[in-house]
Amino acid sequence: MSFWQQLKISHRYAQFPPSFYTKIQPEPLEQCRWGSWNTSLARSLGLPETPDDTLLDAFSGADIPPQFDPLAMKYAGHQFGVYNPDLGDGRGLLLGEITDQQGRCFDIHIKGSGRTPYSRMGDGRAVLRSTIREYLCSEAIHALGGPTTRALGLITSDSPVFRERAETGAMLIRLTETHIRFGHFEHFFYTGQLSELRLLADKVIAWHFPQVSDHENAYLGMFEQIIAKTAEMIAFWQAYGFAHGVMNTDNMSVLGQTFDYGPFSFLDDYDPHFICNHSDYQGRYAFDMQPGIGLWNLTALAHALTPLVDKAALEQALDQYEALLNQAYSRLIRRRLGLYGQLEDDSELCHDILGLLAAEKIDYTVFFRHLSSLDISSSDTVTGLFSDQLAITSWLTNYLRRCEMNAEDTGSIISAASRCEQMRQVNPKFILRTYLAQQVIDAAEQGDFSAFHQLAEVLKSPFDEHAEFEDYAKPPPDWGKGMVLTCSS
Ligand code: AMP
Ligand code: MG
Numbered sequence: 001m002s003f004w005q006q007l008k009i010s011h012r013y014a015q016f017p018p019s020f021y022t023k024i025q026p027e028p029l030e031q032c033r034w035g036s037w038n039t040s041l042a043r044s045l046g047l048p049e050t051p052d053d054t055l056l057d058a059f060s061g062a063d064i065p066p067q068f069d070p071l072a073m074k075y076a077g078h079q080f081g082v083y084n085p086d087l088g089d090g091r092g093l094l095l096g097e098i099t100d101q102q103g104r105c106f107d108i109h110i111k112g113s114g115r116t117p118y119s120r121m122g123d124g125r126a127v128l129r130s131t132i133r134e135y136l137c138s139e140a141i142h143a144l145g146g147p148t149t150r151a152l153g154l155i156t157s158d159s160p161v162f163r164e165r166a167e168t169g170a171m172l173i174r175l176t177e178t179h180i181r182f183g184h185f186e187h188f189f190y191t192g193q194l195s196e197l198r199l200l201a202d203k204v205i206a207w208h209f210p211q212v213s214d215h216e217n218a219y220l221g222m223f224e225q226i227i228a229k230t231a232e233m234i235a236f237w238q239a240y241g242f243a244h245g246v247m248n249t250d251n252m253s254v255l256g257q258t259f260d261y262g263p264f265s266f267l268d269d270y271d272p273h274f275i276c277n278h279s280d281y282q283g284r285y286a287f288d289m290q291p292g293i294g295l296w297n298l299t300a301l302a303h304a305l306t307p308l309v310d311k312a313a314l315e316q317a318l319d320q321y322e323a324l325l326n327q328a329y330s331r332l333i334r335r336r337l338g339l340y341g342q343l344e345d346d347s348e349l350c351h352d353i354l355g356l357l358a359a360e361k362i363d364y365t366v367f368f369r370h371l372s373s374l375d376i377s378s379s380d381t382v383t384g385l386f387s388d389q390l391a392i393t394s395w396l397t398n399y400l401r402r403c404e405m406n407a408e409d410t411g412s413i414i415s416a417a418s419r420c421e422q423m424r425q426v427n428p429k430f431i432l433r434t435y436l437a438q439q440v441i442d443a444a445e446q447g448d449f450s451a452f453h454q455l456a457e458v459l460k461s462p463f464d465e466h467a468e469f470e471d472y473a474k475p476p477p478d479w480g481k482g483m484v485l486t487c488s489s
Contacts, residue, residue, distance in 0.1 A: 230294050242265075
């Protein structure tokens with residue numbers, strides 16, 4: 001039996017009627033080679049821990065095994081608020097689905113594999129820069145405990161790809177339980193293909209939300225699940241300072257996973273109005289707009305579901321979004337602050353510190369990490385970050401008084417040591433800072449992936465100390481602040 005035959009590879013998406021996709025072969029890049037391979041993810045899928053040329057040929061498209069059946073998905077979506085019917089996998093292909101050792105089924109998708117019928121004016125390619133950024137960030141968010149697609153591998157090449165300048169062509173192997181986006185539903189709705197719309201919903205329920213199949217209206221149940229998952233994802237982004245940058249409905253996974261990484265950025269200094277995408281002139285996708293845009297996108301999805309669900313029921317479901325997001329955010333931010341239980345003044349305490357962080361442009365990640373170390377460091381490490389000593393000292397006094405009320409469900413008081421210990425498990429020392437990503441990209445473009453591997457390794461355990469990589473935990477130097485990121489990828 002060949003190696004490929006031993007894997008559990010299926011093609012359930014390909015069972016949809018042909019209007020859902022176009023079958024097409026990848027166009028390999030020149031002189032492909034491995035840039036990275038995600039050993040632990042590969043192991044969980046029964047793939048070799050060390051990738052060889054057979055795997056390279058298979059994933060790069062040079063020699064596709066019969067177990068893969070590449071296809072480009074058709075979808076549409078609202079881009080910056082405007083409906084675009086002409087979207088689809090313009091540079092990506094679904095190779096099939098693979099079932100891991102726990103029985104979970106993942107799409108195997110390659111991004112940067114050449115033109116498809118949905119490429120429009122594009123070249124079907126992805127550059128090494130954006131491929132490295134997606135690889136590092138999706139794995140970093142996974143390690144932080146956030147919902148995200150995963151990166152199985154990165155293939156680099158000698159093919160030049162032209163953006164603002166000539167760059168290196170590369171491919172990402174992306175894994176996720178589904179690549180179905182809000183825009184898939186919009187496509188079938190706006191083209192009036194209502195039996196396809198229903199079929200899509202039936203399969204999303206069967207594959208991803210089987211728990212709603214006995215709901216009075218399973219389609220409404222599905223929508224409620226999507227709302228809940230989207231709210232959880234955006235609460236995670238807000239609590240961890242992640243700005244996605246291009247929250248178009250074609251970049252919204254129905255599973256509420258961080259998806260289609262483009263000009264994203266983690267906040268360095270805390271700036272609620274931060275716009276990471278320099279192509280976003282209006283600030284539509286600014287950091288503090290994300291919760292509202294989540295609702296906008298869910299409303300666009302609701303509209304596409306009107307043939308399946310009563311409008312009033314969809315509206316009622318949408319009404320739950322804000323509360324779900326606030327609950328999830330409150331849970332995450334109280335955990336980051338080490339506040340157990342939910343007391344009346346907690347939201348004020350949180351609001352006050354965010355106001356101080358914004359007023360003084362304090363590094364968001366460093367602040368929380370220092371606050372998590374009050375058992376081993378003096379409070380100067382926190383107060384020393386601020387210039388308004390009166391404000392921070394008064395906040396800290398209130399905060400520590402509140403912490404004294406921290407109690408287990410049993411009523412026993414939680415010590416400062418134990419609070420801080422638990423806070424260090426949820427407040428990362430390391431995030432993917434934009435300037436760090438740029439440094440490893442610069443080296444990788446010269447053929448040296450060692451800094452990339454080092455950074456990827458540290459980001460796998462972002463809550464650990466990694467004393468030898470102290471520099472990665474520091475806020476950016478002046479040259480590394482506010483780096484220009486655009487949709488170009
Ligand atoms: P994105 O902005 O990456 O979410 O992509 C929006 C749409 O443009 C999707 O339909 C993509 O498949 C397509 N697209 C983006 N970049 C390219 C490219 N270089 N070549 C072809 N299609 C692309
Ligand atoms: Mg996209």
